[in-house]
Amino acid sequence: MMDAAGSWLDFYVLIGYFAAVVGFGLYFGRYASSTKDFFFGGQRFAWWLIAFSGISTTVGSYSFVKYSEAGFTYGISSTQTYLNDWFWIPILLLAWLPIIYFQRIQSVPEYFERRFGTPARIMATTFILLYLIGYVGINLMTFGKALQSMLGWNVYTGAFIACVTVSLYVYAGGQTSVIMTDLAQGITLLLVGLGVFLAGVWHLGGFDSFWSLLPLDHRFIFSEFSAPDRFSFIGIYAQDGLANTGAFMLMNQGMMMRFLALRSVKDARKMAICWILVLAPLAAITVSGGGWVARALMENGELQTTASDSFVHAARFLCYPGIYGLVLAALLAALMSTADTLINAVSAVFVNDIYRPYVRRDAGDRHYLWIARLSSLLTAAIGMALVPIYMRSGTIYQAHGMFTAAVTPPIVVAIFLGVLWPRFNAKAAMATMVGGGALVLLSMFPPFDRWCIAPFSFGMGPDSYDFMRALFGIVVSGGIGVAVAFATKPQPIARIIGLIAGTQKDAMRMFKGAGDINRTPGSPAWLRVREDASLEASPEDALLPAEAMAVMTANQGDLLYVCDRRWWLGGLRSIHLRAARVAPDDCVHISPQAMKDAHFADGDTVYVEKLF
Amino acid sequence: MDMARILPILVQFGIGALLCAVGIWAGLRGGYMDWTHPEDKRLLVIIVAGYLGLLILSCAFTFWLPFLPEGGLP
Numbered sequence A: 001m002m003d004a005a006g007s008w009l010d011f012y013v014l015i016g017y018f019a020a021v022v023g024f025g026l027y028f029g030r031y032a033s034s035t036k037d038f039f040f041g042g043q044r045f046a047w048w049l050i051a052f053s054g055i056s057t058t059v060g061s062y063s064f065v066k067y068s069e070a071g072f073t074y075g076i077s078s079t080q081t082y083l084n085d086w087f088w089i090p091i092l093l094l095a096w097l098p099i100i101y102f103q104r105i106q107s108v109p110e111y112f113e114r115r116f117g118t119p120a121r122i123m124a125t126t127f128i129l130l131y132l133i134g135y136v137g138i139n140l141m142t143f144g145k146a147l148q149s150m151l152g153w154n155v156y157t158g159a160f161i162a163c164v165t166v167s168l169y170v171y172a173g174g175q176t177s178v179i180m181t182d183l184a185q186g187i188t189l190l191l192v193g194l195g196v197f198l199a200g201v202w203h204l205g206g207f208d209s210f211w212s213l214l215p216l217d218h219r220f221i222f223s224e225f226s227a228p229d230r231f232s233f234i235g236i237y238a239q240d241g242l243a244n245t246g247a248f249m250l251m252n253q254g255m256m257m258r259f260l261a262l263r264s265v266k267d268a269r270k271m272a273i274c275w276i277l278v279l280a281p282l283a284a285i286t287v288s289g290g291g292w293v294a295r296a297l298m299e300n301g302e303l304q305t306t307a308s309d310s311f312v313h314a315a316r317f318l319c320y321p322g323i324y325g326l327v328l329a330a331l332l333a334a335l336m337s338t339a340d341t342l343i344n345a346v347s348a349v350f351v352n353d354i355y356r357p358y359v360r361r362d363a364g365d366r367h368y369l370w371i372a373r374l375s376s377l378l379t380a381a382i383g384m385a386l387v388p389i390y391m392r393s394g395t396i397y398q399a400h401g402m403f404t405a406a407v408t409p410p411i412v413v414a415i416f417l418g419v420l421w422p423r424f425n426a427k428a429a430m431a432t433m434v435g436g437g438a439l440v441l442l443s444m445f446p447p448f449d450r451w452c453i454a455p456f457s458f459g460m461g462p463d464s465y466d467f468m469r470a471l472f473g474i475v476v477s478g479g480i481g482v483a484v485a486f487a488t489k490p491q492p493i494a495r496i497i498g499l500i501a502g503t504q505k506d507a508m509r510m511f512k513g514a515g516d517i518n519r520t521p522g523s524p525a526w527l528r529v530r531e532d533a534s535l536e537a538s539p540e541d542a543l544l545p546a547e548a549m550a551v552m553t554a555n556q557g558d559l560l561y562v563c564d565r566r567w568w569l570g571g572l573r574s575i576h577l578r579a580a581r582v583a584p585d586d587c588v589h590i591s592p593q594a595m596k597d598a599h600f601a602d603g604d605t606v607y608v609e610k611l612f
Numbered sequence B: 001m002d003m004a005r006i007l008p009i010l011v012q013f014g015i016g017a018l019l020c021a022v023g024i025w026a027g028l029r030g031g032y033m034d035w036t037h038p039e040d041k042r043l044l045v046i047i048v049a050g051y052l053g054l055l056i057l058s059c060a061f062t063f064w065l066p067f068l069p070e071g072g073l074p
Helices: A008-031 A035-043 A047-058 A063-082 A086-102 A108-116 A118-151 A155-204 A207-213 A233-250 A253-260 A265-299 A310-318 A323-359 A365-392 A394-420 A426-442 A448-456 A462-487 A504-512 A546-552 A592-598 B003-031 B038-070
Strands: A525-531 A541-544 A559-564 A574-582 A587-590 A605-610
Touching: A008 A035, A008 A155, A008 A323, A035 A155, A035 A253, A035 A323, A035 A365, A047 A155, A047 A253, A047 A265, A047 A323, A063 A233, A063 A265, A063 A310, A063 A323, A086 A233, A086 A253, A086 A265, A086 A394, A086 A504, A086 B003, A086 B038, A108 A118, A108 A323, A108 A394, A108 A426, A118 A155, A118 A323, A118 A365, A118 A394, A118 A426, A155 A207, A155 A265, A155 A310, A155 A323, A155 A365, A207 A265, A207 B038, A233 A394, A233 A462, A233 B003, A253 A323, A265 A310, A265 B038, A310 A323, A323 A365, A394 A426, A394 A462, A394 B003, A426 A448, A426 A462, A448 A462, A504 B003, A525 A546, A525 A592, A541 A546, A541 A559, A546 A574, A546 A605, A574 A592, A587 A592, B003 B038
Parallel strands: A525 A587, A541 A574
Antiparallel strands: A525 A605, A541 A587, A559 A574, A559 A605
């Protein structure tokens, strides 16, 4: 994959980067004092912080190598997988997100339980856990292989170091540490990837020279509709634009937890827009740019490389010692930021979908926090145990890939129809998952692959089947789901209010608890915060001066967000409260417990914003 | 006209328009999204602008920019 590392200086930069990430993650561990903090970062973060941290999760373990390879071989069409996400944004922001946020749904299996019943939850939990834990193992193995290529270390040593590093800070701070370390890693990734690309363009004499050096068929944003078989537009679109993006938006537990870590749905809108419209295209250039530059350098007769080594060779060609160490650190950042999100996601699914409902139902939050920490360690350990199995048995590695390809389209279709179509009931959901999954699995074995997928392959050969299987999966899962929904009785609407499109406003009312939804535009109020012992019995309440209520156009009972005045903390010191009574002075009064949870000191200046 | 280059734009933005329409319909149904509210109106404008911006970008990198080094349009 990659060849050996650069100088000792690069090695020290790499080690320094490791130490900084662990230290950073451990420092933010002090902000995790409840399961809400551990899984959802206290639901307090600003949109820009989550957008940057989300991008490092999006840039997965193999992204630099995989996309640079595609960029080297096919040109700028390597970015097409990052440019087809926008079309899912309305469904995410206007249907799915309000439902999970206002219904306080913590995992995809929990949605299945409330929408379709317990059997659907058990099936979804099994599928998602198998997928996530298997993927933790794959990430650790990838990390070990990367370190082996860079530093010549044994694969197991590299995987073990990654396992210990990531599990240390996930154990300490859960989602808060994951978000803060991923923020730093996301910025590193973007700076380094863009830096390599721009350095290459500058070396070649500017954008005109770079562009002219690329062969003509490398300058199109899309590959041809049905050619080549392994990189046709329709294959990439079916697999990535429909199945994978749908899965990323609707069933990715890690991204779902990021959205739930935001302070409000309004911030979720800003985050999604910034992420898809600004950061994702930048990430596309970040991961592909090395391949494009390597191709232009090769056409110019300055570099000899292969597609799979193009990123590392271009980086070594362009970077001074020490800077190359940062490039290696960015590669490792891509690996670590995916593994930490997966470990935290497994822990959330284990606690919320197995331990809490089936093992110990009524324990205190401290107990569940302890279990969450333990399950993080256990997940990392199981992931580590899978590394030698994957290394020895390619079949198990392939089996995980086949399993993932088989379950993704049916679950995405079940959520999609479950959210948008009230008639889609429990029987239809089960039939979609079982029937769709079984047919996709069957399509992986000859001669069924040809019988099933050839009609969907637009005349392409067997090399396209891995891609076109996604389209087959969506069509058969959707067909089964719709047929069973029409053949069986729909659920009573009263049972699914707040869980389907058209009832998001009801979910909002349930979230608020009392009073009407107040969306009258207003401005934030800047006030000093005061600890008020009289609020000890109702720690969710806040007292506000009448003028501040008028500025915010807030009414008694409205939900408020109170945050430290320093925007660059990204909401780390903040809390959600409810407007109770009028304050006796010009300060915002909050309970001692709320002061502690928000990390405020008496007399701090804060801004108060009405949510609804 | 090379249909192998035009079809990707038609498919991506055709199915994309359908997905966007479904999402906006899901928001408007039941009144969660309110045309008259400034925040919702801004979101709708951004969704449409993002769609059009990507369409323009895709057309530029299909019909114009690839041919610039050879002197312009194909």
